[in-house]
Amino acid sequence: xxxxATDLTAEGLGYRVDGLELLRGASLHLRAGTVTGLLxxxxxxxxTLLRVVVGALPASAGTLAVTEDGLAHDLTAMRRRDRAQRxxxxxQDAHAEVPLRVRDVVALGRIPHERRFGAADGAxxxxxxxxxxxxxxxxxxxxxFDTLSGGxxxxxxxxxxxxxxxxxxxxxxxxxxxxxxxxxxxxRLVREVADAGVAVLVALHDLAQAASLCDEVVxxxxxxxxxxxxxxxxxxxxxxxxxWRVRGEWVTGERGRALVVxxx
Amino acid sequence: MTTVRVPTAASAARxxxxxxxxxxxxxxxxxxxxxxxxxxxxxxxxxxASVAGPAPITPGxxxxxxxxxxxxxxxxxxxxxxxxxxxxxxxxxxxIWEGRAPRAVAAVLVGxxxxxxxVVLQAATRNPLADPYxxxxxxxxxxxxxxxxxxxxxxxxxxxxxxxxxxxxxxTLGLAGIGGRLTATRAVLAGVAxxxxxxxxxxxxxxxxxxxxxxxxxxxxxxGTFGAVSWSSVLIAAVAVVVLGGALLGFGRTLDAFSFGDVxxxxxxxxxxxxxxxxxVLSALLTGALVxxxxxxxxxxxxxxHVVRLLLGPGRSGNAAVARTSAAVGGVFLLWADTVxxxxxxxxxxxxxxxxxxxxxxxxAILLMRSRRRGEA
Numbered sequence: 001x002x003x004x005a006t007d008l009t010a011e012g013l014g015y016r017v018d019g020l021e022l023l024r025g026a027s028l029h030l031r032a033g034t035v036t037g038l039l040x041x042x043x044x045x046x047x048t049l050l051r052v053v054v055g056a057l058p059a060s061a062g063t064l065a066v067t068e069d070g071l072a073h074d075l076t077a078m079r080r081r082d083r084a085q086r087x088x089x090x091x092q093d094a095h096a097e098v099p100l101r102v103r104d105v106v107a108l109g110r111i112p113h114e115r116r117f118g119a120a121d122g123a124x125x126x127x128x129x130x131x132x133x134x135x136x137x138x139x140x141x142x143x144x145f146d147t148l149s150g151g152x153x154x155x156x157x158x159x160x161x162x163x164x165x166x167x168x169x170x171x172x173x174x175x176x177x178x179x180x181x182x183x184x185x186x187x188r189l190v191r192e193v194a195d196a197g198v199a200v201l202v203a204l205h206d207l208a209q210a211a212s213l214c215d216e217v218v219x220x221x222x223x224x225x226x227x228x229x230x231x232x233x234x235x236x237x238x239x240x241x242x243x244w245r246v247r248g249e250w251v252t253g254e255r256g257r258a259l260v261v262x263x264x
Numbered sequence: 265m266t267t268v269r270v271p272t273a274a275s276a277a278r279x280x281x282x283x284x285x286x287x288x289x290x291x292x293x294x295x296x297x298x299x300x301x302x303x304x305x306x307x308x309x310x311x312x313a314s315v316a317g318p319a320p321i322t323p324g325x326x327x328x329x330x331x332x333x334x335x336x337x338x339x340x341x342x343x344x345x346x347x348x349x350x351x352x353x354x355x356x357x358x359x360i361w362e363g364r365a366p367r368a369v370a371a372v373l374v375g376x377x378x379x380x381x382x383v384v385l386q387a388a389t390r391n392p393l394a395d396p397y398x399x400x401x402x403x404x405x406x407x408x409x410x411x412x413x414x415x416x417x418x419x420x421x422x423x424x425x426x427x428x429x430x431x432x433x434x435x436t437l438g439l440a441g442i443g444g445r446l447t448a449t450r451a452v453l454a455g456v457a458x459x460x461x462x463x464x465x466x467x468x469x470x471x472x473x474x475x476x477x478x479x480x481x482x483x484x485x486x487x488g489t490f491g492a493v494s495w496s497s498v499l500i501a502a503v504a505v506v507v508l509g510g511a512l513l514g515f516g517r518t519l520d521a522f523s524f525g526d527v528x529x530x531x532x533x534x535x536x537x538x539x540x541x542x543x544x545v546l547s548a549l550l551t552g553a554l555v556x557x558x559x560x561x562x563x564x565x566x567x568x569x570h571v572v573r574l575l576l577g578p579g580r581s582g583n584a585a586v587a588r589t590s591a592a593v594g595g596v597f598l599l600w601a602d603t604v605x606x607x608x609x610x611x612x613x614x615x616x617x618x619x620x621x622x623x624x625x626x627x628x629a630i631l632l633m634r635s636r637r638r639g640e641a
Contacts, residue, residue, distance in 0.1 A: 056530040084533030091528055098523045099573065099581040108521050112533030144578035164532070 005032040006086065006167030007067045008053070008075075008199055014061030015045075015052050022048045023223045026062070030168060030199040035190060037210040037231065038203040040220035041244055046203040047092065049220065050170045053201070054089040055080065066168065084112035088166035090157045092173045097146045102156050105145050106132055109163025128163050135159035135189060151182035158189060169193055171202040175209065187213050207235060207248070208259045219243060235259060296592045300372065303596050307368045307603045308360055311610075325351045326360060333361065362494075370493040371602040371616070372595040373501040374554045375564055377509055379572075379594025381547040382565030383587045384512050387519035388543040389448035395566035396551040398452060399544065400459030402560035404432020405552060406486055407462045409559070410469050413482050421492075422500055422556035429552030432458050437544065446537055447526075451544060488561030488617030490602050497557040504553035508546050509591065515543060516584025523583075561598070561617045563624025568594040570631045 008030040015023040023045045030036050038046050051057040053064065055075070064075040066086055075083055088109070098105065109131065110124045132138050135158045140148065145156065154174055161169055171190065175183040187209060194200045194215075204210045210217055211231040219227040219234060221243045227234045232250060240248035241264060248261045305323045332350035339347050350357060381396035389398070397403075408428025411417045417424060440446055440454035470482055484491060518539060521529040526536045551565075572590045573581045598616070601623065605616040 051527060054527070054531045056527040080530070080535050081533040084531060087531070089527070089531035091525070091531075096524050098520075099578040100520060100523075101579040101582075104520070104582055108517065108524075108532055111517060111521060142579065144581075146578060161531075 005069060005197065006199060007031050008065070008087075008168045008201075009067065009072075010053065010062065010064050012062035013049065013052055013059050013064065015048055015057055016060040021223060023052060026220070026223075026225050028201075028218050028225065028228065030201050032167070032199045033194055033197050034215040035194045035200045035202060035213055037214035037217035038201055038220065039207065039210055039217050039235075040226075044220040044243075045223040046220055047172055048223075050089060050172050050201070050203060054087055054170055055083055056089075068167070081112045084164060086166060087168045087170065088161035088164040090154070090161050090169070090171040090174055092176060100145050101141070102137060102143050102145055102148070102159075103128065103132065103141045105156055106137075106141075106159045106163050109160040112164060127165060131159045131162035134162055134192070136185070151178045151185075154178060154182075154186060155189070158186075162193070166198065168199045168201070171200070173203050173205060175204065175206065183209070207240075207244075207261060211235060211257075211259045231259075232257060299596055300592070303599050304368055304372070307371075307599055308364050310603055310607055311359070311364065321352070321356060321360070329357060329360065366495045366498045367490045367493045367602065367606070368599055370490050370498045370501055370557055371599045373498065373505045374490075374558050374561065375568075375598025375601075376591040376595035377501065377505045377550050377554045378561065378565040378598075379568040379590040380505075380509050380512055380587055381551050382594075383569040383572075383583060383590050384515065384519065384543055384547045385565075386569055387522055387583050388540055388547075389452055390523065390525075391448065391452060392570070393566070394452070395562075396547065396554075397459070397560055397562075397565070399436040399455035399548050400432040400457075400462060401429045401548050401551050402555055403459040403462035403466065404435075405429040405555040405560065406466045407432075407469075409485050409556075410466050410482060413485065414469055414473050414478055422497055425556035425559075426552050428462070429548070429555055432462055433545070433548040433552065437541070446540055446544075448540070451540075484615045485559040486617075487615035488559040488620070489613070489615035490558055490606075491613050491615070493557065500553055501557045504550050508550040508553070512543070512546055512550070513584070513587055513591075515539075516582060516587060519543075519583035519587075559615070559617065561620055563620045563628070564594055564598055567624045567627050567631070568597060571627065574631065574634070 009028075011027050013023055013026040014021065026045070026049055028036070038049065040046050048057065052059050053075075059076065065072045066075055067073075075087075107124065107128045110128065113124070132141055135155045137152070137155050137159050140152055140156065145153065148156065158171075158174070161171075169190075174186050174190065178186060183206075190200060190202055191213060202214070204213075214231055216229060217227075217231050217234050218225055219239065226243055227239055235248065235250075237248055240246050240261070244261075245264055246261050247264050248259055250257050251260050305326060308326050309321045309323055311321075328348065329350050329352045332348045335345045335348045338345040352360065378396050382394070385394040385396065385398050386392055388394075391398075405425040405428045408424040408426070408431075409421055411428075412419055412421045412424045419427075436451065436454045436458045437446070439457060440450040466486075470479075518529075518534055521532045521534050522536075522540075529536050569586060569590045572586055572593055575593075576585060576589060598620070601619050602616045605614045605619045608614070
């Protein structure tokens with residue numbers, strides 16, 4: 001199978017509920033093979049944006065399109081199945097007590113590729129197997145999902161998203177509630193997925209982590225895009241003070257540049 | 265396909281585990297069928313001796329008499345089959361084939377259908393306490409039935425009950441859909457409201473008009489009973505279970521996707537709102553058809569799915585497996601429950617719903633205690 005280099009472009013996205021404008025004029029461009037960080041304080045609209053992009057919330061304004069080998073496709077006009085063949089989402093907290101085998105949870109990622117009435121697609125087993133391997137959950141494959149720890153669940157969710165063979169992968173704070181080793185593991189996995197040619201958008205709270213992982217960051221503030229660009233350029237002391245109300249500075253050590261954050 | 269592998273000794277060792285073959289489904293299907301056939305045979309021969317005469321009816325008699333009817337039917341159509349002799353007297357034959365058999369088959373069908381609806385509704389609404397009567401369907405059906413039993417509306421009882429169920433469903437979905445999308449919570453709340461309204465109507469009709477023996481008829485029907493079942497009502501239940509139940513069985517993996525929440529299901533390509541409407545309507549129509557046959561038998565649809573999940577154990581409780589197994593367990597369970605209800609207090613034919621409630625309540629209490637021990641409650 002040849003991979004299509006898929007980009008995602010959102011222009012002027014808005015989302016409005018009960019008179020509240022949770023997202024306003026948000027534009028972003030996700031390029032194949034790169035990791036874009038979605039940053040912003042609590043309530044800035046990160047999860048809302050991800051849900052609008054994946055189609056779980058209806059956009060009240062703006063356009064959303066994927067470009068495959070130069071051809072643009074309107075995502076909002078696409079059938080849900082077709083959309084899910086291109087976009088996958090790893091949600092923040094998988095607290096669902098689902099008594100399903102991990103292998104079967106991952107196999108749910110094949111739903112958009114199945115023909116009607118659950119007839120399996122030919123590639124299903126191989127793809128599921130590979131997704132399990134890539135996410136590093138092979139030793140959990142026969143465990144029940146509801147017996148897993150938070151970090152394990154997060155990796156299983158990632159495996160399920162990989163089984164969708166998405167061209168665009170969205171992750172909502174995948175390192176939340178994970179211990180340090182598990183966080184580094186998740187960051188490495190996300191990087192690997194992008195290196196395989198997927199356009200990745202990952203919402204993160206940890207700015208230092210974002211700075212080391214992301215090729216580009218999008219900063220949301222009060223439902224609007226406050227800044228876009230390379231982490232080092234965007235995460236300036238002025239922006240950190242304005243958006244997060246913290247003091248931040250870049251320090252250069254022997255292992256590269258890092259962001260140090262302290263109270264204002 | 266581009267792959268990103270991080271080959272380690274550990275991952276290489278694991279690959280052998282991944283291709284573990286899954287247990288074949290065929291033996292379990294055979295086991296289920298065998299249990300069902302044996303249960304049906306036993307249910308047919310169990311009965312008060314005084315009605316059947318001094319000599320007990322044996323399973324062999326039932327089989328031979330069954331073959332008599334089949335061979336006669338075939339011979340009538342010009343097939344070269346010798347008509348076998350019927351070992352049963354005319355009265356006994358009628359007791360078996362006009363009385364117990366339709367009743368037993370109806371019990372199996374209703375039990376299977378209710379348990380299946382329970383699985384579907386519990387998953388579609390992500391509410392472990394959901395049962396087939398969630399959307400006010402039983403109360404709607406009861407209102408239709410009471411209209412026939414008490415007010416003497418000139419419509420066959422199953423038709424009136426089914427019409428009541430459908431009206432209740434429409435009212436519930438209409439109420440839930442007003443001014444917003446159909447979420448699980450909205451559907452449940454609307455069902456409660458419609459159910460209460462219909463129940464009030466039932467109480468009012470009974471209180472204001474029922475006299476003498478009609479009380480017992482009504483109570484029997486409200487609790488759920490197979491006492492008045494005939495082959496025509498078996499046909500209603502059979503068509504509903506095969507067509508609607510068969511359709512519901514195809515939704516197992518969609519229901520698995522639902523269990524991770526609406527956002528996750530959407531991201532997996534499921535049209536959440538449309539699918540939820542479809543599942544609610546299909547299972548409500550099935551429930552309505554079953555209620556029209558037997559009245560609203562409680563606890564089967566609520567309890568059987570939980571027991572089955574417990575039996576299958578964690579890791580094997582995908583909704584497709586739970587739905588299949590629940591249908592089988594529900595069918596056999598209700599057959600036995602009705603056999604006990606019919607015989608244990610003879611000559612009194614206790615409504616089977618009394619028995620299922622009596623059994624269901626403690627079973628549910630045990631399930632609750634177990635789930636608390638696992639830290640879920």
